[in-house]
Structures are given as C-alpha cells and as structure tokens.
Amino acid sequence: NAGVTQTPKFQVLKTGQSMTLQCAQDMNHNSMYWYRQDPGMGLRLIYYSASEGTTDKGEVPNGYNVSRLNKREFSLRLESAAPSQTSVYFCASMAGLEETQYFGPGTRLLVL
Amino acid sequence: SQKIEQNSEALNIQEGKTATLTCNYTNYSPAYLQWYRQDPGRGPVFLLLIRENEKEKRKERLKVTFDTTLKQSLFHITASQPADSATYLCALDVRSGYALNFGKGTSLLVTP
Numbered sequence: 168n169a170g171v172t173q174t175p176k177f178q179v180l181k182t183g184q185s186m187t188l189q190c191a192q193d194m195n196h197n198s199m200y201w202y203r204q205d206p207g208m209g210l211r212l213i214y215y216s217a218s219e220g221t222t223d224k225g226e227v228p229n230g231y232n233v234s235r236l237n238k239r240e241f242s243l244r245l246e247s248a249a250p251s252q253t254s255v256y257f258c259a260s261m262a263g264l265e266e267t268q269y270f271g272p273g274t275r276l277l278v279l
Numbered sequence: 280s281q282k283i284e285q286n287s288e289a290l291n292i293q294e295g296k297t298a299t300l301t302c303n304y305t306n307y308s309p310a311y312l313q314w315y316r317q318d319p320g321r322g323p324v325f326l327l328l329i330r331e332n333e334k335e336k337r338k339e340r341l342k343v344t345f346d347t348t349l350k351q352s353l354f355h356i357t358a359s360q361p362a363d364s365a366t367y368l369c370a371l372d373v374r375s376g377y378a379l380n381f382g383k384g385t386s387l388l389v390t391p
Contacts, residue, residue, distance in 0.1 A: 171322075198377050209383035210323070210368065217377040225378060257322050261377070265311055265330070268370075268379060270322030 168193050171271035173258050179277045180248045188243040188274050190258030198261040199241035200268065201225075201233060203254040210257065216241055248278045281306045283382040285369060291388045292359055300354040300385045302369035309371040312345055312352050317366045317384065326367075327354075359389045 174189045192199065201213040202225075212225030216235040230252060232244045241260075245252060255275050259268040284303045292298050302312070311330045315323035329336045329345045329352070336343045342355040356363050366386045370379040 200378070202381075207383065210381040212378055212380070215378055223378075226380075259322075264377065265328070265372070267313065267325035267328060268323075270324070273320075273322055 170194065171258055171260055171269050173256075173271040173274050175274060176272070177275045177277075179279065180245075181279055182249060184248050185244070185246050186248065186276075187245075188256055188258075188276075189240070190242065190271060191240045192258075192260040192269070193239065194260060194262070194269065195238070196260035196262045196269070197238070198263070199235065200259040200261070201231075201241070201243045202257045202259065203227065203252075204257060204273075205254050213243065213256075245276075248276075250278045252276065253278045281380065283307075283369065283371060283380060285367075285382040286385045287383065289386040289388055291390065294360060294389055294391050296359055298356040298359045298363070298387055298389070300367050300387065302352040302354070302382055304350050304371055307350070307371050308347075311372055312343075313370045313379065314341075314343055314352075314354050315368040315370060315381075317368060323368055323381075356387075359387075361389045361391055363387060364389050 171192045197218045200215040202210045214233040216222045219238045258271040261268045282305045313328045314326045317323040327343045329343045340357045344353045366384040368384040370381045
C-alpha cells in the first residue's frame with residue numbers, strides 16, 4: 168500500500184496563477200483532509216471531507232476550493248495564487264471517528 | 280477561543296533520560312487527544328491516542344497522560360535516544376467528530 172500520496176512534491180507559481188494539488192489514498196478511508204503548515208503556525212486545517220460527497224471548511228478556507236472526486240481522491244485548488252499561500256500543504260486521511268490520521272509527504276508551494 | 284499550547288522552546292535532553300512534553304488546552308472538551316511525531320520535511324506520523332476516560336496510555340517507551348480537570352496532556356519518552364529527535368504535535372478532536380486541531384509542536388533534541 169502506498170498510503171497517502173500527493174502531487175506535485177514542489178511547485179513554484181506566480182501571483183495570480185492557478186493550480187490544483189492532488190491527493191489520493193489507497194486505504195479505503197472515509198475522511199480526507201487538507202492542511203497547511205507555516206513556520207510558527209503549526210498545522211492548520213483548510214478543508215475536510217468527512218465522507219465521499221461532503222466537504223466542510225476548516226480554520227483557513229479562504230482562497231481555496233476542494234473537490235472530493237471519489238472515495239480515493241481529494242484535490243485542493245488555488246484559483247488565484249497569492250504570496251500568502253506560500254506554504255507546505257499536507258493531505259491526510261482517516262478511517263472514521265476516533266481514528267488516527269495518516270499524512271502524505273507534503274507539497275511545498277512557493278508563490279512569487 | 281479554543282487554544283492548544285505546546286512549549287515553543289525546544290527541549291534538549293541527554294540520551295537515556297526521560298523527555299516530558301506538555302500539551303495544554305483551553306475552551307475544549309475533547310473526547311480524545313492524539314500525539315504525532317514529525318521529522319523535518321515529512322508529514323506527521325501518529326504515535327498514541329488517549330480518550331477522555333483514560334488517565335494513561337503506554338506504548339513501548341512512550342507514555343501519555345490525560346488530565347481533563349487540568350486540561351493537560353503529558354507525553355513521556357523514557358530512555359530517550361538520538362533517533363527520538365523530532366517535533367512532537369498534540370491534536371484534539373473537534374466535537375463535530377471528524378476534524379482535529381493541532382498544537383504548534385515542541386521540538387525535541389536528544390544528544391548522545
């Protein structure tokens with residue numbers, strides 16, 4: 168099992184450009200998550216999907232959209248990137264309530 | 280507002296000693312609390328989960344306590360090794376059920 172995979176590993180964007188971060192899990196988990204991690208700020212939840220067909224906002228959703236494409240895949244889209252979105256983005260999945268989260272390796276995004 | 284506080288200063292200890300990390304929280308009534316380990320450039324990895332009705336949980340050299348009166352969890356690594364050097368994150372469930380809020384983490388450095 169690959170666990171949680173993320174693509175790309177690293178991306179440089181110019182202000183105003185758009186891109187989609189991809190995430191997939193092969194553990195048949197119901198819930199999936201997108202976090203960003205910035206120095207001194209810790210992990211902050213952007214959006215999550217408790218189950219296929221549902222999505223909910225987290226702590227910092229502004230400037231992002233998500234799509235739960237199917238049970239395996241959960242994508243994060245930046246429509247018009249801003250320098251404030253420079254960060255490391257982690258995707259995670261969880262089997263169900265009171266379970267643990269499994270994290271992907273992260274995508275490092277630099278917005279110039 | 281809800282807050283999770285972990286020591287922002289790095290903890291430096293000598294190999295073989297016990298490392299104790301603290302997680303304090305306010306304005307939460309978590310059903311459970313989790314601890315994760317994060318190495319540089321990697322995603323967090325789950326270590327232990329403790330529920331509100333459990334006082335203590337152990338796994339090999341790791342021990343977690345959970346005091347819902349003090350609103351505090353302590354994470355202990357006994358007989359610490361240089362390989363234990365990492366950042367340790369605590370996470371609390373959000374009562375909606377599916378999301379976790381993470382602390383900013385404490386960096387642990389174990390020197391030979």
